[in-house]
Amino acid sequence: xxxxxxxxxxxxxxxxxxxxxxxxxxxxxxxxxxxxxxxxxxxxxxxxxxxxxxxxxxxxxxxxxxxxxxxxxxxxxxxxxxxxxxxxxxxxxxxxxxxxxxxxxxxxxxxxxxxxxxxxxxxxxxxxxxxxxx
Numbered sequence: 001x002x003x004x005x006x007x008x009x010x011x012x013x014x015x016x017x018x019x020x021x022x023x024x025x026x027x028x029x030x031x032x033x034x035x036x037x038x039x040x041x042x043x044x045x046x047x048x049x050x051x052x053x054x055x056x057x058x059x060x061x062x063x064x065x066x067x068x069x070x071x072x073x074x075x076x077x078x079x080x081x082x083x084x085x086x087x088x089x090x091x092x093x094x095x096x097x098x099x100x101x102x103x104x105x106x107x108x109x110x111x112x113x114x115x116x117x118x119x120x121x122x123x124x125x126x127x128x129x130x131x132x133x134x
Contacts (some may be wrong), residue, residue: 011126012121016086019118027061034058043103060130078130083122090115090122 035058067085076083095110095114122129 006128006132009076009121009125010132012077012117013083013126013129013132016090016118016122017072017082019114020068020072020075020086020089024065024070026065027068028065031058031065037064050106068105075129076133077107080126083126083129087119088123090118094119111124124125 022114029125034054037054039053039055039057044055071085071089075086097111097115100108
């Protein structure tokens with residue numbers, strides 16, 4: 001028998017899984033749009049012409065989208081590796097939001113707080129996802 005008790009925090013674990021699923025679907029769609037669309041994009045800047053390989057960007061987003069979708073589905077099943085991936089992605093996202101603080105302070109603070117809540121829920125109450133799934 002397990003001494004893990006399911007509490008209300010298991011809902012935050014499901015919240016994390018849903019956020020990963022939505023982000024993964026959007027990333028996969030953006031990736032497919034970039035792969036199917038034109039191969040490159042040109043941007044005129046003050047320094048000159050900037051060329052971006054859209055197909056490479058698309059493959060990267062498609063790959064990340066698939067990883068996010070798989071991690072979210074595994075998180076619903078209570079897999080430990082999915083919790084680790086979700087925590088790493090939340091940490092990376094929170095660090096990324098620090099760079100956006102000057103441009104959009106309120107949105108960045110909200111996302112950082114959500115990332116911290118997701119990290120807390122998955123680290124402290126992550127075992128409850130496995131028990132709730134079984």
